[in-house]
Amino acid sequence: MDLLTATKELSEAAGVSGFESEVQSLIRTQWEPFVDEFRQDALGNLIAVRRGNTPAGESRRSVMLATHCDEIGLMITGITEGFLRITEVGGIDPRVLPGQEVTVHGRQAVAGIIGLRPPHLMQPAERKKPVPLSELFVDVGLSQEEAESLFDVGDPITLRVEATELRGERLTGKALDNRVSVAAAGYCLSLLKGMNHSWDVYAVATSQEEVGLRGAIVSTYGLMPDLAIAIDVTFGAAPGLPETETFKVDGGPTIGFGPNAHPAMYTMLVDAAKAIEMPYQMEPIPGRSGTDGWALQVSRSGIPTALIGIPLLNMHTPVEVVAIPDVRRTGRLLAEFIRGLDSSSLDAMTFSLPGDEDEETASAGATC
């Protein structure tokens, strides 16, 4: 599997939150050779099942990989004189929109441009302020009648960006948040095909993360995995950004530590990274992780959860940047972690009490 090509294709596919079918078709094609079964649930999550070689007499255990496949985008709120009025889906900074090319997904996928009035025609004070989203519109080069025949209020709009290689094995494009994690999961599945692993793997391309982790909430409930890992992007380090909240691009994936991450999972992932001599970064996450992991951890009676981050620059803009080596490393880390899971792995998840000694206590984080 050519990871760079797979990542580019994923970046360019359309899948605004709630409208993920195009990118999920692509994901099916990419994951098919490594997966036993595909399912789709009521909220549009795409679930890929890869069964492990569970030894006879042991219970089947499963680990869920959650990689949200939806992207931020726009949506039509009105059609005026052939131009489209818009609102955001997920957190887009409207300041990046003037002059941006987009694709409008109506009855056909149509190219458009987000226009703004020429500065020559504005008051000096106006020119200094960003144009609010309500004053931006999409120019599709059509008349009112033509636009109405092709589009409806509510149609989704994606940023139109050709994924492009930069120096240093970096890639820039839209929706790298979170298509790079989808690519990493696919790479992990391809590696697992050549490995012996006893646990089952649910690789879930979750829907609607950007609007409230909604896909993760319901898919986890439905699958009831024993362990869960959320793979998302994290803030890449760049001049002018707080050093404490950002991580070196091409420095390896981050492994999250904090209340949202089970400490034993954290340790197991660090051990896995060391075992394959792979660079990783520790990401302190003192509260909400802003990822599917926040939902996974509290599904039903709770699931031990880990958080992996791929450092990304310019998050939520049309020019996100990632290092492909970090995507590859993430895939390898996941595969190594999964390979090492066995019948005793869940024991590590228990929180012991004073005086426990060798007794097994009920697992604090397992599902019922």
Added chain:
Amino acid sequence: MILKELSEAAGVSGAEKDVRDILAEAIRPHVDTLRVDTMGNLIATRQARIESREKPLRVMVAAHMDEVGFMVTQIEKSGLLKFSSVGGLDPRVLMSKKVLIGSNRVPGVIGGKPIHLMEDSEFDKVPSIDQLTIDIGATSKESAEAVIKVGDYAIFATSFSPLGRSEGENGPRLVKGKAFDDRAGCTVLASLLQADYPVELVGVFTVQEEVGLRGAHVAAYSVDPDVAIVLEGTICNDLPRDKEASPVTRVGCGPAISIADRSFIAHRGLVDLLIETARQEDIPYQFKEPGMGGTDAGIIHITRSGIPSVAVSVPSRYIHGPVSVLSLNDLEHTVALVKAAIKRLDKWPVVGEQGNQEKR
């Protein structure tokens, strides 16, 4: 088509070579002389081929080759590039755009701070250009210097393609691309140089219009024409807005004739010639809203002892940004209108307070 090639070529003010080369190739078979002057203006002469007066009028038609863009001003230790604009750019269109740097067209991105890490107060501000950087993926000064250098020019990485309905259907035949200001004008001029006229047509593809009409300044002096027509891709603002505000020009309504803009007041005789020609030839036309913008005519009309001048433009939405939109119908009507007007010029009185026909 030549508009596509011109639109995608790199030609920021001061580095117009690629555009000049494309145009020279295209017009060479049709012109009698071709030269490049000290500033880089491409000057092509097509002698009169239709019977006229003993000394045919010399008509200069100008279109500028340069586009607004960027220049790399510093390479930081981090490998990120500082840059400034060349020509007037609205800083609000810079955030999160892709660029191509230098003659090797090295791709880079003008990055953006994630909204998650911004203070509330930052949302109200547009970052100024000195707060922005270009990222080519280099992580050190040395690795950046391997492929680009300070002083390299950069352009928006915009490709040319149709917009709206598919080709062949009725409609305005819209296209999108960068630098329609003024590659649209250059396309019109390249076409004009292929027809026969009763005047000596001097086509001047000027340089450095965007940084102060610099190329036209010297070209007008050395060409010393009797009359000048400037071709532009102009401001078009036909977007939904308050009813009272005029759209400056509208896409699909034909070439826009300038009565006056910030840089000059057009010679009324030439304006009347264009209107008369349009009516007789049944070519759609509109007027550009007076008082907006400036063109090479601003310097041409006050060169030497004055040159009667007029400007005709192809309406283009979103000029001075990464991607503009124009109508191929408007472009073709502009060619038709100016061609027919020049053919009538030798019989049209260009006299009065603003000019003297018998200069030489």
